[in-house]
Amino acid sequence: MxxxxxxxxxxxxxRKTYAFSIRVVNLYKYLCKEKHEYVLSKQLMRxxxxxxxxxxxxxxxxSRADFIHKLGIGQKECDESLFxxxxxxxTDFLDEKQYESMSLDATEILKMIRSAIVTSxxxxxxx
Numbered sequence: 326m327x328x329x330x331x332x333x334x335x336x337x338x339x340r341k342t343y344a345f346s347i348r349v350v351n352l353y354k355y356l357c358k359e360k361h362e363y364v365l366s367k368q369l370m371r372x373x374x375x376x377x378x379x380x381x382x383x384x385x386x387x388s389r390a391d392f393i394h395k396l397g398i399g400q401k402e403c404d405e406s407l408f409x410x411x412x413x414x415x416t417d418f419l420d421e422k423q424y425e426s427m428s429l430d431a432t433e434i435l436k437m438i439r440s441a442i443v444t445s446x447x448x449x450x451x452x
Contacts, residue, residue, distance in 0.1 A: 338437050339384070342377035342399070345430050349373030349406070352427065362418050369409035375402040376434060389449045396442050403435045 349370055356366035379399030386392035407428060414424035 338380055338434070338441065339377075341430070341434050341437065342380045345434055346374045346377040348427065348430065352423075356413070356418060360418050362413075365409060365413055365416070365418065369406060369413065372402045372405040372409060373431075375399070376406065376431075376438075380438070389445060393442055393445050393449070396438055396445070400435065400438045400442065403431055403438060407431050407435070 353366045353370040356362045376399050379395050379402060383392050383395035383399065386395055410419065410424055410427050410431065413419040414421070419427075
């Protein structure tokens, strides 16, 4: 893979996680204002915005192991976000369309992070 493709892919993860963070913040504001839901949405806000923060931290990692570790935390936060989205849907705070849209974004990000981790581990191990 060329350096340009690697940079483009890295930029894609950063752009997607940033956009997801913005969507999570806007969903949080909607849930508080329109649904008067404050607890579950706060959990989603924490995990959902943490995904992008961990991807950003990974870009400034001190080593490949640190990079993998930070992406691993981002992966966990993304999966946690999917959990909170499911809870919000199953308790009727989100309708199916809202859930599907957010869930698709989070799932795509989760796959991207997992792929970056697998690739980084392979490089780290010389493979």
